[in-house]
Amino acid sequence: MKKKFSWITLFCSLLGGILLGVIGTFVVLICTINRSTSSSNNFAQVQQVYNTISQSYYKKVSSKKLVNGAIKGMVDSLDDPYSEFMADQEQDSFNSNISGKISGIGATIEQGTQGIQIVAPTAKSPAAKAGLKPKDLIVKINQRSTKKMTVDQASSLTRGKAGTKVHLQIRRGNQTFNKVITRAPIKVATVMSNLDKNDKQIGEITITQFSEHTAKELKQQIQKLKRKGAKKLIIDVRNNPGGVMDQAIAASSMFMSNGRKIMTMDSRIDGKKSYYANKKYLNDYKFKLPTVVLVDKGTASAAEIFAAALKQSAGVKIIGEKTFGKGVVQTLSPLSSNSEMKITTAKWLTPNGSWINHKGLTPSIKVLYPDYLNIKNFTSQKIIKVNEKSSDVKVAQQILVALGQTVPVNGTLDEQTVQQLTTFQSQQQLPTTGQLDLATRQSLTKVLMDKAQKDDPMQRQALQSLKEQ
Known part of the structure; x- marks a missing residue:
């Protein structure tokens, strides 16, 4: 954009x-x-x-x-899902996403079995300075219990204008105490990296979105991995919704020879304008080692620009599902100090001239997610007891089957399901009631997601493709 x-x-x-x-x-x-x-x-x-x-x-x-x-x-x-008028909080939220900066306490959180739990405070953040630690349980935020909160709801409460205060009640082991933390600007990293645990010559990079500094962050993470011995690279842009177009162009330029086409803009006012790999991007830094890119149906917009450029102009293999298919570009126009308008002003074309809008980018190697990731979410927090029937029981049964248990998938909390649920609760150190309560729902969801991360067929295919290069 x-x-x-x-x-x-x-x-x-x-x-x-x-x-x-x-x-x-x-x-x-x-x-x-x-x-x-x-x-x-x-x-x-x-x-x-x-x-x-x-x-x-x-x-x-x-x-x-x-x-x-x-x-x-x-x-x-305009009946355009990508054009919108934004004022006040909507404008602030949008600009924070694009800039990669928010104001808050600076901590990664997750939904634990007993409520909102801290995964890790960001270095030098207000949360770190206040002494918060991984696995601390946030019991209350501004006097509101977090027991039934989602991560999004908790994040919304901890974020706010820099300089304002947020009141937290923390539980650490058997100790409960209060903390008053002053919110401050937090830079959110959009690029993360590590070495593959089984092959230290393969670097793995995840790009969560394209914000104002993503290309620079990508260069830094690649250099960091190379210093650690990485000789091949997996770049993961799955579920990356896009962001700033210029950053996708700069990031793409790293992987191809100067003069190779990255993308073309086609607008009613300016006509067609093509962008090419150029030495002006990131001081002409180039990465020429074997690379593959992971995509899925959540890969959209600027992330599709990046993936299409690497596939068509750099010969990089794209692995995964067909992408989302957002082939249009928006322009942001400020209207006042607290409002702005974002409207679609152009379409963009891949290096070979294709318009992928509503079609998506076809991967070089098609790999689908496991079927169990299509299981629907739980919809209730109600405690369900033996012999009761509910759509949430069916979801729980499907998850148990995906985890290797044998239960009927009939939506009824029958004796066989109660037995397997009790075993699961015992393994997760939950009260062994055999009932489907909120804590059990959260644990089932978390264990399933952990399984998905460990059993990632797209990642396996990427590793195999790199070994063949």
Whole structure:
């Protein structure tokens, strides 16, 4: 995605002094976008609606709310899932994702059997300075119990404006204590790496998204792996939703000779513009050792630009599922200090000229996830007892079968299922009730995910492909 100040913003700034109030901003936006002779007539209707609501609606409505609603309505009329109007918290959240920076306590968390648990505090973060440790249980956040919270809900509560405070109740072993932590800006790494546990000459890199510094982070992680002895590389962009287009281009340039095509932008205003590997990217750093890339149906947008470029211009094997298929680019235009508009302004083409929108990128080697990863999520937190029937019991039975147990998949908590559930609870050091409660649901989900990570057919294929190179 390209981030820039468009001509709309410039035009608004030139005419802003002529018109008064928030309605003036709206006039400029309409007149700038619709420069036809009929635009003033069209706006007259909008202004009439604005005036009527402002003066006659049975209760007072703020001008900001009306103007934001009108802008949102125009953007929504495009019927484009990637175009949107963002204000206040939506704008802050989006920009934090793109920049790779958030404000919070700085700790990775997970949903444990007893609530939200700290995996690890980030180095030099407020959480680390406050003495929080791995496996600490966060009992409460701002007096709210975390027992039934999701990770997303807990993360939302710990994040906030830098300088504000968050109150945590922590349980460590048999000790419970309170911590008041001041939120601070946290840089979120988008690239992580390690050496394969069985073959130290193979480096493994995961790119979670393409934010403002991803290409630089990728270069640093590759150099780090090479210093440790890596001679081959697996790059994992599965479930990478994309992000900043320029970073995908810069990252791609590392893996191909200068002059090779990375992608082409095709817009109504500028026509076609192609981007090529170039020495200006990352000081002309090149990585020429054997590489494979892992993709799946969650690989989208900028991540698809990266994968397609490596496949078609660098001869790199792409392994996994067909990708998501987002072949369009959005431009971000600031409208005010607390609002901005993101609209689709172009489509992008792969190096060979293909448009993958709604089609996806076909991998060099197709490998599917195990069937058990298609098991649906639990939908309830209700305790289910023996002989009761529920869709959650069916989910639990499917997970138990995936873990190697023999149970009927009938949705009924029968004696055979109770027996296997009791065995599972004992293995996970849970109360052996044989009932399906929240803690058992969470443990079943976690153990299944652990199994998926250990038994990763795409990773196995990547290792095999590298051994053959």
